[in-house]
Amino acid sequence: MIRSIVIALLCVSLADATAFSAPPAKPNFIVILADDLGYECLGTDGGESYSTPHLDKLAAGGMRFDRAYAQPLCTPTRLQLMTGRYNVWNYTSFGELNRKETTFAQLLKPAGYATGIFGKWQLGQEVDSPQHFGFDVSCLWQQTRRPSRFPNPGLEFNGVERDFTNGEFGPDVVQAEALKFIDANRERPFFLYYPMILTHGPFIPTPSDPEYDPKAVNENAGQNKKFFASMVKHMDAHVGELERRLGQHGLLEKTLVLFIGDNGTGKGLTTRWRGRDYAGGKGLSTRAGMHVPFIASWPGVIPAGRVNNDLVDTTDVLPTLLDAAGVKPAEPSRLDGHSLLAMLQGQLGQPREWIYSWHPTASREFAAEKTLKLYADGRLVDYGRDPQQEHDITENTAETTAARERLQKVLSRFASARPAELKARDGKGYQDNMKAPPANRTSRKKAA
Template sequence: MRNSLSLACLTLLLAPLSLLAAETKRPNIILIMADDIGYECFGCYGSKQYQTPNIDRMAAGGMRFTHCYSQPLCTPSRVKLMTGLVNARNYSAFSVLNRDQYTFGHLLKEAGYRNMIAGKWQLYGSDNYAQQFRAKGTLPGEAGFDQWCLWQVDKLGERYDGPLLNINGENKQFENSKYGPDICVDHILEFIDQKSDQPFFVYYPMILVHDPFVPTPDSKKRDRKAKQRNFEDMVAYMDKLVGKIVDHVEQSGLADNTLILFVGDNGTNAPIVSELNGEKIKGGKGKTTDAGMRVPLVGYWPGHIPADKTCDDLVDFSDFFPTFADFAGVALPGKVDGQTFQPQLLGKPGTPREWFYCYYNPRPEKTKPVRFVRDQRWKLYDDGRLIDVANDVLEKHPIADLDATPGAKEAHVKLAAALKSMPKEGATLLKYPTGPAVSAKK
């Protein structure tokens, strides 16, 4: 009897890894993350305003998630995404990834992957920030990446025309005829083409479509000042670059063993107004509403991810870390807040999240945290507000009487217990480590 139970327990523990083995060998992984764009800006999510044919093609040939949630701002999202931990545990300052943090770069490198990152870093504390934050964060090589082509590592500079980019530790100033996003993608394609017996991991936190809202190389007028129209051109160019990567993978014969994920890092910038299903949506970047946190997530891997599928399960940014561990076939190095969605990507039921927790305090030196727990419909803030988000997406009318709204009382009980189980204060509040970066497992 004891042996039977032990075997059953072992089978459960190894289930994610055996699921992967049944599907494929360890895949290459490409994670593309657009900057400052919510779910309302994509054709596959219903938009008729923006041109996103390549991402729409990925969704048609793969899986589109309807409930993926980031943090409301760039650095908090990146820290959560890369470490699998809620911000309360390891976020200390805007533009800083603490040096003691173990990232998915470390995880995959130790699993035998060769790693490359291109796009936007903003995790070291570059020279445009206050002195107390400069150089207090982590450099790309310290975060587990072998090669990189990045904007805003230790210097700021321009990001679009005539960019200043850090390429494998050296800052290079490009002429005005060169376009930063193009340079980053060229380095990604060169990395993919490098001969190796190792699988590869490419993390592409895009420069696009963050402000300034300026024309792209494909814009009809390169001196146009109209922010909304320039933004629409930037979305189209972002999609073009995503398509360039996907096409290159397919033309190189790597599509059968390459998982490609596309996601956004937070909501759209406030000056931008988009139309979706007849409704006007003002950009909500920096806010804890759906306009600030609900982002697109598309998974593409022909022959492995079922085509033209929609998944309504919750996905939190902390979930990417354990998902990559499952695809790489390795155990987690320690406790994380994330929950794998690998089975869902492969067309299996998995174990969907019942809720996710958000701790949002982007400037701990001067702001107070906002905390809440939510599921697909309900959202409970730590100040007691219960929101029926499905029917009040702008969060204008908190539920005043739990008994008067069907389902509200049950939702409150569940979410209150979840909120109580999570940390109230930032564990690293105003702590800026200056010691050596992490170099091994926790």
């Protein structure tokens, strides 16, 4: 009897190995970064307020990570995602990416990848910023300026400003360009980075709503929290359209799709999640501010319906892409992220024991395990049982003492990591430094 069970289990194991073989050489990559979308928003993660059928389907056919963390705000997360490094090394100020840094596009491009970025930039106003950081093609909002992003938007196409005036919806324009990129590069390896404009406020009707105003020139017109649900639905539909386009070109099994949020849902928004109300916590170092959805889809490589409970954060994306592409970074010791490729293939991999988060003030710098978090100012909290972090742990038990020692070692390894030339800028904090372009500059505007 036992022998029969062993044989049966072995057969199942062999069947899995056959069905989910090694990744193809030079797979395509699509990395989608949703703006201001917390963990509680997707149906697959227990959300009950919004319609996300396409993302739910994506998760059902692949893997979702139940303990994925980003930074509390978007610029810090974008830096970590694009460089695979914690902010302590390279954060300068809000809305800026240090031009000395190396991004995932710069590492994949020499390996033969076509690279494109579509969506929200907010990482420097230089005309050549996307190309400097390795992207062949770009269609972006908030690169050289900050006009409307929603109705009748102002966008930059490879640094050239274009204003739309016929009722176009910014996210739809960007979506069309992303689809064109897939069409144009379907015969070669490509990397599509999609930092979405949705679902960031202002919360206004989308073109699928009767209230949508195609003549609006002020993106704040008609703003109401009730339209957040519509924006989530519209964003989800865009993800579904990307997947359909991959299927039309026969690229589903050749493409790793990663979907992740950049920080928690905006404050003032309350979502029904697993039978209770969940308040958005963007900007906070609590779970509501940093716990984000993370889905990986790769038919034929990732076993369907998997839920991963290991700690992951946004620094893990870059090394995962490099690992899957067979690209070796010149200085792997500079990376803080861990490759998730083995986990995606159903193997154990090397799960993280901790994550780290840096901010110019010690009250926001911490190291965390799955449930316990130690701040640089000495506060220890159980964010598993106390997600709002309302109570510090003050008792010294064997468990808390051991946790403090482990987490303090993590904090100590980064104690001298901050480059001296950046320390002087830390007082700026997380303020948006996006300045209006000089009035006398030469216009690069092109009518759409």
